[in-house]
Amino acid sequence: MLLNKNDKIDLGGGDSIVVQKLLGEGGQGEVYLVTRNGQPFALKVYKDFESEDFRYNLKNNIDRGVPSEDFLWPKQLLDFTDGHIGYLMDLRPKNYVSFVSYLTGKTPFRSRAVLLHWCIRLCAAFKKLHESGYSYQDLNDGSFFLDPDTGDLLICDNDNVTADKKNLGILGKMRYMAPEIVRGEQLPDIHSDRFSLAVILFMALCLGNPYEGERLKQYDVIDEKAEYDLYGGNPVFTFHKTDRSNRPIRGYHTSVIRRWPYLPLYIKEAFHRTFVDGLADRENERTTELEWLRLLSAYRDELMTCPSCGYEMIYGFEEKQKTAVCPACGKPAPAVAWLSVGKHRVTLEPGKRLYAPLLDKFSSQYNQEIGEVIQNKKNLALWGIRLNTPQDTAVRDTAGTVKIIPQGGVIPIVQNLSIKFNENTKGEIQK
């Protein structure tokens, strides 16, 4: 241990912190619970004497500030008299659990819609990070936390974030690293971040690794040589369209085998592009954050809930075939109406949330709610959409009757109802 309970550290200007206890230890350093004027904070202290470059980068990141609220960002740099450095950050709130806890089945998300909400936040956060000119460089299963009930995200371990194309010695974690990094041809940057982001999304949605399948059987032990082959030298996507040599192993990769078939076609294509075409063309064939945001939003929009078991399946818009039976329990899929606005289609069932890009295709607020599907308490068969957009909405039924729904009112879910949200945005309810 580098510090002890009750150690007092002077921050200058009459300010100081007091060490309370060790919270955890990683490869790079130790994290302590400390108090500053009675307020709790986390303090990370590096075990090694870090380079001046490393210190400068950390300081620069602190000065530039947090890219988005989802990052648990360093707040204040500390220089210890013996030459060690550290930084203060906020504590991780109690409602967050690790991504590892989700992956291992210990803490599931409340629903698939909530899982997708988390994935969308993840992509939005990396979009912001990359737009700020940073790259993360070490995405792995230990970097992320989640609130299983709300889908809120927290990104930790931001120590290695640097200006893109600059590297301070971190390469990444095997199974998450882009193959060109494993092979030593490139150093981590935005493009390798994008590869690792796709791995994290694949793990989140399928509970599997995109490159682990039959080829695992070729190795007695997964040693360095096997790792180089599997993740660097010759990685083969387990769902490669033509090369079937590395399919997931029945009885071992159970979760991924049972989940992949029920992903929407456009999500499968996005993974295939990154994990197959993106190997050779790292700059142009890796699905970008913006593309993911659109695709994952469409996925969330077309979820419908099995009345028998609660599984949230896709409607099957892109497949041009409505899902007929629930993939989880085999009972018939529900009959649901949907709202179409331009190319967007959203299934309508009680509890369904509508988001800003539905009515404004230029909106980047993928998690900003603009409405919700509700159920009449007295007559459960009557459903409606409660919009919280700032203007009135006009609706016209099949008989041609036009009604104005005032701001905050409820649009009834009736087949073939035409809806005029504003001058430029019209929609229709279909079934």
Place this chain on the structure above:
Amino acid sequence: MSEERMNEERMTGDRMLGDGIARQELNLMFIIDNSGSMAGEKLGAVNNAIRDVMSIMPEVQEDTSDAEIRISALQFSDSAKWVYSEPKSVSDFKWKDLSPEGGTNLSAAYSELGKWLSKKSNGGQMPDIGGVAPILILMTDGLPTSPDWETRLNELKKKGWFRVALKYALAVGINSDEAMDVLNKFTGNPETVLKVYTAEALRKAIQVIAVTASKVKSNSSSKGTGAGGAVVNNNEVAVAEVAGKLEEVDDIEW
């Protein structure tokens, strides 16, 4: 509502499609001399240390979704015997104190270890798919009483799982070159043979090696300049980290 109950209600349908990711097995094995000469504080330190390790292991396991840690323990005196008939997960491995008895039949230990270090489909205990190089920690306080130990060791060395393993040996109060030679031959690397002189040093060494090596091998990012690639020898990284942590412990000598 209990946490389990709440989890059951979350994503009910989704969980019917499998409830966790496939992980690679990381085997941690203790090979413990419980001959009569280990009686008293030496064996007491071993029993204590393994209990300490087991109280820290859940945290190590919770930090990674890549590896599933499996633990086994082999005790040897006049004969050799596994404490459990198969490697156990971190939550299922419960330590039972060992008692001292008999001689130091290292040959029997090597034979048992050899059987264990084969794939399950070949009658052993190693995973058929996706296992990473194991961690072996041998601890003994004297010369083997079985004369053919070297023959057995040579058989063991033919096993791929043994060759790639991270091997440590703890020489408990041993001073003779002859006894040290036995341990050097086991690890094949004098850097991972440690002389420990006190029960406290033994306890500390077991704990640091087991926990640090498991951490490094289950969950660490590669560092470097990138030249020559990002594949690192995890055994070497673990040895360096263990050495760093044991540097300040008294009564340990390399």
